[in-house]
Amino acid sequence: MKDLTEKQLSSTHIFKGRLLDVWSDEVKLPDGRSSVREYIKHPGAVAMIPVLPDGKILLIRQFRYPIGGVEIELPAGKIDPGESLEETVHRELEEETGYRAGKITKLTEIHPCIGYSDERMWIYLVENLTKTETNTDGDEFIELLPTELSQCMEWVQTGKITDVKTIIGLFWAEKLLFQK
């Protein structure tokens, strides 16, 4: 295997906003030349596949400003400082859907955006759900959309669902639930 490693020569902080933390680094390429890498530093996130008592998947509808439309998604959210992955799953599930989980299982880890972000995201299966009081975040407006898995997979195939964490979570759900 070739040495493909790029080494940091210098790092410049471009912008720190409410959400985005933007950096530009000068790097040394494997052949000795230099280049620039611009990227986002991200705290990491979780996404979850909540399975309701009737077997439906608890999807949500949410407006996504960068793409200018409402997306059908799995519940998800960023890790708060000091929070464990499990704590983030429980907090985001309750904030976004108003459910509590009796059982959560880590399935896999993904990188949504390796070209320009260091974001890592962990996907959990979330079961034994019980309803609490919905308490959505101040600037999140969310609609619940409980959906049969077969319908979810049709929406993946036809392109009605385009969000990557949701597509990957649903493929995992299909594999797991068909194996049961």
Add this chain to the structure above:
Amino acid sequence: MKDLTEKQLSSTHIFKGRLLDVWSDEVKLPDGRSSVREYIKHPGAVAMIPVLPDGKILLIRQFRYPIGGVEIELPAGKIDPGESLEETVHRELEEETGYRAGKITKLTEIHPCIGYSDERMWIYLVENLTKTETNTDGDEFIELLPTELSQCMEWVQTGKITDVKTIIGLFWAEKLLFQK
């Protein structure tokens, strides 16, 4: 269905680098309050599933600076100004792998990063490959990794492959090739 739409009140250009184009908009939420949305404007991209004459999937290994490691991926790349999706597929395939495609088929469209980027990515099945001369981009260092589909899927399951476009492309390949 609730009205979940957020409306732009103002838009501020934060940074335009070699790769990243960063914006911060003030938006009006569905309840009338205002909030801030920070995001990347992206030209769009393609990813492709190249199937070699022996049936293997032509994966590549590439160092990804934001996550600090070598990733196993499907070939992919950004759309150049004025380029059609098909032209991008042919150009990136040849630049990254040194192959030409006799047949390309659009499979699906994904949004890798709806939280903070408007990036859209189209995934193609790429067949009837013939070898040309490899001509990789100036600052891309790439190693070819032709891999049996069953091995690819094992790497998805075990978390050796974490890149979202690659995972989604491989799930599509599995469905298509098992249907044949």
